[in-house]
Amino acid sequence: MATHRAPLTNHHADHSLCPPDHKHTSSGKPLHPDCPGRTYSRAVCTCGTWQFKGPGKGYVNESRRRHLTSHAPLTPGGPAVLRALLRLDLP
Template sequence: MSHKVTVTSYHPDGTVCPPDHKYTTSNRPLAEGCTGRGRFIATCTCGTWTEPSATKGYAADMGRRHRITASRNPN
């Protein structure tokens, strides 16, 4: 089974922050009406794994770790 992990950004109110919303280097939203990113959730296509995180980098790292572990243990 192939595992693909995606990281989705969410606004503080729980709505998805679209990938086309741009941010400054200090993480301030540039898109009009965007309230900023409140959390990130990494999800695998295997359907049994998700990882919430306060930062995108940590969510992505946990996704990489999951893919490595899952490829070693296919069951």
């Protein structure tokens, strides 16, 4: 199974990419002299069915992580395997 990625990117008001070397305060105000400021952050998953865009970088990152956990492989056997390991079926 392929590992999916959903890289987080920051964007300016004109929708241009804000480079990673443009540092910001937690509110998105620029610390780099040539940066107009981060207006929104965006994450797009390589699965092709999910993307998220929002003004708060933290919320976009949280949503990105939550989505990526949905791609985690399921354990074969589920509860039956756990029952055998934990021996819950004893009399």
